[in-house]
Amino acid sequence: MAKRHLVVEEEKPKLRTAITDEGREQQMIALAMDLVEKRLRNGTASSQETTHFLKLGSTKAKLELEKVRRENQLLVAKTESLQTSKKFEELFEQGMQAYLVYTGHNETNDDEDDNDDPRFY
DSSP: OOOOOOOOOOOOOOOOOSSSSHHHHHHHHHHHHHHHHHHHHHHHHHHHHHHHHHHTTTTHHHHHHHHHHHHHHHHHHHHHHHHHHHHHHHHHHHHHHHHHHHHHHSOOOOOSSOOOOOOOO
């Protein structure tokens, strides 16, 4: 029979508690992942823990992850498109205003009457 080697656990230094809720959540996730990894290596992981990681490695899970990434890229592209569209509208409006001023259609003359009837021009 093969001899089993006794694995001695190294004590990890205690980490300072995170300031933000998000940081604390990330710390807890890291600790949980470390614990499950330890259980998987020792052969004491529950069936739920094992199944969870088996599903993560499946082709379906990988395709779903790729789909979510592509959807995020699409949302970013749509947002950029909307911003570009708004900038274009602003530039077009400025161009139209400049054109009207250049052609004399948008000027106001204080010397003339306020009559807008074209017969008086």
